[in-house]
Amino acid sequence: MRPCREEVLAITKELVHVNSVVNTNGEKQVAQYIFHWIKKLKYFQLHETAVMMQKTMNDQYERYNVLAYVRGTKSASDKTIILMGHLDTVEIDDFAHLKKWACSPDELMEKMKQEAVPPLVREHLHSNGWLFGRGSLDMKSGLASHLYLLKYYSEHPEKLSGNIVLIAECDEEDSSHGILSALKALKAWKKEHQFNYIAAINADFVSPRFPGDENRYIYKGTVGKLLPSFFITGAETHVGSCFEGLDPNYIAAYLTKQINYNPALCNEAYGEITTPPVSLKQTDLKPFYTVQTALAAYVYYNFFVHSWSPKEVLVKLKNEAIIAFQQALADYKERYKAFCRRSGDTFHEISWKPRVLTYKEMERILTKLHGQSYIDHMEKFKQNKLTDEQLDVRMFAAAVVEEAWKWMEDKSPAIILFYSSLYSPRVEVTGEKSEREKNVLQALDHAVAEVQPHYPYSIVTRNFFPYISDMSFVSLSDDEKEIQAACDNNPSWGTKHYIDYQHIRDLNIPVINIGPYGYDAHKKYERVELEYSFNIVPNLTFQVIKQLLASGQK
Structure with missing residues (x-):
């Protein structure tokens, strides 16, 4: 276990401080912040083209993704793992009179301590084990975990037998312009750098499935969403x-x-x-x-x-x-x-x-x-x-x-x-369709076995991430005819709305979600548990990466 709680917490607070509500200029500002944060790392000063801001395509808003990669030097390998997470949040109007502090966790928590709040919220506020604020859970803590790992591997490429690609994408909370634009960059990097994408790890939030549920969940694949x-x-x-x-x-x-x-x-x-x-x-x-x-x-x-x-x-x-x-x-x-x-x-x-x-x-x-x-x-x-x-x-x-x-x-x-809107495809990761899927699930099982002894609550894997996420746009489980029904019956298809699903099919990367744990995403009491989210999650992801890239062969 790598001790990383305080560093990931610090990165999370920095990200939360940048108000990045979807479809606002804040998305651009947080992308700039992340880009410059990465640029300051020594590795990226030596490899300037290994980080980029990418403007979204066919989008009425000016906003950007941030993409970066680290090449491992431990042994020659084209194996590449994608770490993905969104940088936008939902709006902050639900904070009402506390709106001024919605993106300032420490101040917000002090204000909330002075108010009448539900018993569980009060317990968490006074426990020193939780962080409140817009985006703290969904999902700047997950993105912070990925940034921590990018920083670690940039400082220790000699411990990496393969490559890491980070995507911090915008517009996840609305129309997924971010990840859909990022597909173009991923395909270009695949060709230019000979990257062989063997897995993607998302870091979106997880929550209890029912009152009293104490499990922390990891998801293989994701639910699909239609409108x-x-x-x-x-x-x-x-x-x-x-x-x-x-x-x-x-x-x-x-x-x-x-x-x-x-x-x-x-x-x-x-x-x-x-x-x-x-x-x-x-x-x-x-x-x-x-x-x-x-x-x-x-x-x-x-x-x-x-x-x-x-x-x-x-x-x-x-x-x-x-x-x-x-x-x-x-x-x-x-x-x-x-x-x-x-x-x-x-x-x-x-x-x-x-x-x-x-x-x-x-x-x-x-x-x-x-x-x-x-x-x-x-x-x-x-x-x-x-x-x-x-x-x-x-x-x-x-x-x-x-x-x-x-x-x-x-x-x-x-x-x-x-x-009347985009289809976010369902993704099944069963281990039965390809060797890549099988390897991802084996690496995940290994990671849970390694980390579980260090955490008191059960870490449980399930098949479908239950919320809408950008995981839907790196892999496809539907065939072309099944997808076509969504296109043929969308009146805005080809004008107001279009997705090139072939880009997704060309990559078709097995994707899992290892994300922060908390309560009340999209609500004013949004909060993230520190120990699991800032210590266990980065270590789980680290173990998956280590296992998948262990052999180092092409």
């Missing part, structure tokens, strides 16, 4: 004649009831199960107040996968949407009948039927109906929408579907199912 979205049309009417129309918000409510928290939509693989979908936005698309019911509604849901492909998810959600639509119409009919009984109005049979189409199915219908005129119109529409920088990719996709709907001849109520 299935629904454009819902009804039949507009004056609110004074509400049963002459069908409110799309009403259908949206049934859709959310059918999908939200639905355990049938949890994906199990290797004995582990995803959390169920939950809505992240639900709104109608009326631009201002009128007494007419809305023409359309829009809702999207977070959706995690372990083994299901984007294509399979579309099939499952189309079925759920049909069920929701059927139930909505059945209840509408019963309520209409009940109203007529009370009011004395005459009941008229409703003619609407459940109608659910995927975006690709609608595109096929419209292309067949209107041909090139539709294609040209939609291309022009998308290009014009690109000039609106305030329109995020999710609302851009909704606008495209709304415009396409205007071309439909049959405008009876319908639900259009599509994806």
Whole structure:
């Protein structure tokens, strides 16, 4: 065990002090800080081209990744291990009156000690074993661990039989422009320096899986994440004649009831199960107040996968949407009948039927109906929408579907199912697909066996990192056809949104997560445990590196 707690703690505090909220100038500032921190190391003064700031590509914000490498001199080897971690954080508004100190851990903790806080938070505040502050857990402590190891190997290249590459990437908390841009640099370095990427080690945070859980987790691979979205049309009417129309918000409510928290939509693989979908936005698309019911509604849901492909998810959600639509119409009919009984109005049979189409199915219908005129119109529409920088990719996709709907001849109520954001692919690391995977898992088992005796809580490995992370963009478990469904059913694909998944497939690096432990990531009581995060984590990663590069052969 290498004693490193105080050094990693110091680096963490330095990083936390730089407010680097995603999609702000802070991302650029923290990248500059990390770049200059690395440049000061003697190794990088002698090897100036071994560290770089890389501007992200196809990005409306100016922000940067920092990449660096150390070549080992112990024995000749092309084996290369990537240490990766993101430098951005979520925003700090949740700190409210403590916002001023959100990025100043020592001052923040003193302020919090003077306030009424939950019992466990108070216990941690007074224990001297925890560090609070935005980014302390997610994930500047993990990045600090990697920087410590980069520094160590830069000072002792003679102990390294192979190479270490560090990626400190931006924009993990939003659209992953950072890691997607870094792929280009990784491919270039692979060719230029003959790097053979045998493993990637991420250092994102881990937390208890349930109240009272004292395990510290290491993850092999990661959960996949989709954003299935629904454009819902009804039949507009004056609110004074509400049963002459069908409110799309009403259908949206049934859709959310059918999908939200639905355990049938949890994906199990290797004995582990995803959390169920939950809505992240639900709104109608009326631009201002009128007494007419809305023409359309829009809702999207977070959706995690372990083994299901984007294509399979579309099939499952189309079925759920049909069920929701059927139930909505059945209840509408019963309520209409009940109203007529009370009011004395005459009941008229409703003619609407459940109608659910995927975006690709609608595109096929419209292309067949209107041909090139539709294609040209939609291309022009998308290009014009690109000039609106305030329109995020999710609302851009909704606008495209709304415009396409205007071309439909049959405008009876319908639900259009599509994806409105990037697909973060699931990654399985089972040891069965390649020798590289097998070696990574063996090295991980060895590392845990070496370090566990030095720590009182159990260090447990699991198959899927349970949160969204940039691990999704260094390896692929889906085949090309499975990925294509996410592209074909994304209205912003090729304009507002595009990912070259082939870049990921070209590298396809087995990836694991050894990260800091703590509580309340993305919340004002975000905190990281010092001993595990600043001592155990760097030593676990050190042991994995040592084991993987032990032989030194090419």
